[in-house]
Amino acid sequence: MKGNIIKYERDNIDTDVIIPGQYLKVHDYAELATHAMEGLDPDFHSKVKEGDFILSGKNFGCGSSREHAPIALSHSGVKAVLALSFARIFYRNSVDGAFLLPIEIEEDAYNGISEGDEIDIDIGTNEIKNLTKNQTYKMKPFSEIIGKIIEAGGLFNYKP
Amino acid sequence: MGKTLFEKIWDAHVVVGKESGPSLIYIDRHLVHEVTSPQAFDGLRMNNRKVRRPDLTIATMDHNVPTTDRGLPILDQTSSIQIQTLEKNCQDFGIKLFDINSPNQGIVHVIGPQLGITLPGSTIVCGDSHTSTHGAFGALAFGIGTSEVEHVLASQTLWLEKPKPFEIRVEGKRKNPHAVTAKDIVLSIIKNIGTGGGTGTVIEYRGEGIEDLSMEQRMTVCNMSIEAGARAGLIAPDEKTYEYLRGRQYTPKNYESLVEYWQDNLKSDDDAKFEKQFTLHIDDIAPQVSWGTNPGMTCDVTETVPTPDEFSKGDSNQKKGAEKALDYMDLKPGTPIEEIKIDRVFIGSCTNARLEDLIEASKIIKRQKVSPEVRAMVVPGSQMVKKQAEEMGLDKIFINANFEWREAGCSMCLGMNPDILSPGERCASTSNRNFEGRQGTGGRTHLVSPVMAAAAAINGHFVDVRTMDLS
Numbered sequence: 199m200k201g202n203i204i205k206y207e208r209d210n211i212d213t214d215v216i217i218p219g220q221y222l223k224v225h226d227y228a229e230l231a232t233h234a235m236e237g238l239d240p241d242f243h244s245k246v247k248e249g250d251f252i253l254s255g256k257n258f259g260c261g262s263s264r265e266h267a268p269i270a271l272s273h274s275g276v277k278a279v280l281a282l283s284f285a286r287i288f289y290r291n292s293v294d295g296a297f298l299l300p301i302e303i304e305e306d307a308y309n310g311i312s313e314g315d316e317i318d319i320d321i322g323t324n325e326i327k328n329l330t331k332n333q334t335y336k337m338k339p340f341s342e343i344i345g346k347i348i349e350a351g352g353l354f355n356y357k358p
Numbered sequence: 359m360g361k362t363l364f365e366k367i368w369d370a371h372v373v374v375g376k377e378s379g380p381s382l383i384y385i386d387r388h389l390v391h392e393v394t395s396p397q398a399f400d401g402l403r404m405n406n407r408k409v410r411r412p413d414l415t416i417a418t419m420d421h422n423v424p425t426t427d428r429g430l431p432i433l434d435q436t437s438s439i440q441i442q443t444l445e446k447n448c449q450d451f452g453i454k455l456f457d458i459n460s461p462n463q464g465i466v467h468v469i470g471p472q473l474g475i476t477l478p479g480s481t482i483v484c485g486d487s488h489t490s491t492h493g494a495f496g497a498l499a500f501g502i503g504t505s506e507v508e509h510v511l512a513s514q515t516l517w518l519e520k521p522k523p524f525e526i527r528v529e530g531k532r533k534n535p536h537a538v539t540a541k542d543i544v545l546s547i548i549k550n551i552g553t554g555g556g557t558g559t560v561i562e563y564r565g566e567g568i569e570d571l572s573m574e575q576r577m578t579v580c581n582m583s584i585e586a587g588a589r590a591g592l593i594a595p596d597e598k599t600y601e602y603l604r605g606r607q608y609t610p611k612n613y614e615s616l617v618e619y620w621q622d623n624l625k626s627d628d629d630a631k632f633e634k635q636f637t638l639h640i641d642d643i644a645p646q647v648s649w650g651t652n653p654g655m656t657c658d659v660t661e662t663v664p665t666p667d668e669f670s671k672g673d674s675n676q677k678k679g680a681e682k683a684l685d686y687m688d689l690k691p692g693t694p695i696e697e698i699k700i701d702r703v704f705i706g707s708c709t710n711a712r713l714e715d716l717i718e719a720s721k722i723i724k725r726q727k728v729s730p731e732v733r734a735m736v737v738p739g740s741q742m743v744k745k746q747a748e749e750m751g752l753d754k755i756f757i758n759a760n761f762e763w764r765e766a767g768c769s770m771c772l773g774m775n776p777d778i779l780s781p782g783e784r785c786a787s788t789s790n791r792n793f794e795g796r797q798g799t800g801g802r803t804h805l806v807s808p809v810m811a812a813a814a815a816i817n818g819h820f821v822d823v824r825t826m827d828l829s
Contacts (some may be wrong), residue, residue, distance in 0.1 A: 259765055
């Protein structure tokens with residue numbers, strides 16, 4: 199899966215900046231997407247393109263249980279979030295609804311990948327290739343259950 | 359080898375699963391509210407599924423309800439639709455709902471324990487991250503997303519990976535327990551272990567400093583476990599727990615025999631192994647005030663706003679985070695916390711809007727008035743809390759001091775209803791999150807205890823409540 203990086207060099211990007219509380223009443227996903235990341239980066243909606251990836255630091259998606267957060271990112275076109283670590287509810291929400299892939303990375307990928315770099319993620323080999331810089335990094339493999347939910351295309355398609 | 363309390367509750371709820379792999383966990387109680395449930399019910403309808411155990415599912419509306427006169431129509435169209443949708447969903451699927459006019463309406467994490475729905479040793483979920491609150495009763499309680507809400511509605515189970523047990527010991531005795539509160543204990547913990555310190559774990563809070571707390575204070579501690587990144591936080595039940603739940607509206611009929619079982623089973627074994635440990639000594643801790651944009655960015659009321667270097671201790675992302683936070687909060691390093699002037703005060707939320715919180719806050723007032731520079735609001739956690747407070751005359755104390763006295767709901771904790779900060783406004787808030795824009799776009803939140811919030815309302819700035827008469 200290939201895409202370009204939008205990088206936020208900080209930890210603790212919370213669900214309130216991913217989709218502020220005032221929009222939790224919005225049920226139209228296309229409209230929700232226009233407010234994605236509004237609390238942190240008001241330009242996000244104009245710069246994000248279909249197939250982009252977000253790269254960030256530790257504890258991405260901390261805070262509220264709102265599934266609106268991965269939904270808003272997904273309907274903006276974001277296919278994966280690469281982060282040093284994730285808050286658990288956001289992580290699970292991302293795969294349960296098959297909204298996007300939460301990819302846990304190491305410091306080498308976090309430091310090596312820059313804004314705009316083109317990346318190829320291979321969840322079969324757990325490798326991330328930086329096509330712009332010709333570098334390769336390891337991603338942390340998905341756990342058994344998460345891998346199977348992703349493979350099935352969401353929690354309700356998963357059959358143990 | 360012995361087991362921790364968390365492991366005992368987990369093991370008792372495994373439907374299928376392996377020691378190392380994922381487990382299908384049975385859910386004893388499912389709490390539902392208007393914001394994270396509509397798509398879950400739509401999913402059930404689309405697949406012709408029923409709610410498997412409507413008798414174990416309880417709903418209320420709290421997140422977006424107005425906190426002003428309930429006799430008036432709801433002006434916000436989208437909120438009104440969300441509330442009506444929950445009413446229809448509960449009707450269609452046979453779920454007990456405490457609606458906006460019910461005397462039992464309130465924040466889901468306040469009413470669960472008050473009604474005796476929250477029980478020791480049980481598993482409790484809700485589409486809300488602060489579900490960890492119920493852990494105060496020795497329940498395994500955690501927040502879930504909407505897909506998982508649908509899964510629980512349909513099957514009363516969840517596929518989960520087993521978190522690791524994390525022991526947090528709170529040792530010692532607070533010198534002034536009216537001034538240094540449960541909120542200050544939990545903020546001190548998060549300040550020390552960080553907002554990701556509990557990731558992948560279930561915290562068990564133990565030690566003298568926890569045993570000394572009342573049930574309502576224990577709920578404040580467990581409530582903020584999620585702010586340390588933990589899956590859940592819990593406290594072994596004791597006589598205080600059993601006494602609190604005795605005789606409540608939904609307490610089971612065979613309660614005393616349950617108590618006997620809980621007394622024998624719901625504690626960590628002496629030889630149980632925790633994966634992680636942290637100890638907080640509370641003899642000398644001060645009231646806490648958050649200065650930044652996550653709950654880990656907190657310091658003593660007697661300190662000054664730290665420099666990004668002091669805060670980050672060499673971590674470059676932490677430093678960037680602190681710089682951004684100071685900019686957003688419009689604070690300069692070196693500013694004494696007590697000199698920070700505030701515009702608004704919010705006493706409310708599932709963290710600190712229970713009866714004891716309101717009693718303690720009211721003691722600060724002593725016939726004084728809210729500073730003319732400040733607009734202050736009290737939003738009881740439930741209509742039951744509101745009624746009890748009114749029976750004690752607390753409403754008059756607050757109203758006479760120029761606090762607004764509101765109806766129950768989540769209110770300004772998350773800015774979904776009209777109770778929001780204006781851009782640039784600075785608020786002393788008893789809630790749980792000081793994220794950017796959490797209480798309204800551009801609003802600046804300082805997390806504090808109810809007594810600290812009330813003292814800030816009267817003085818127009820933060821004050822060390824240890825210097826005040828709180829008798």
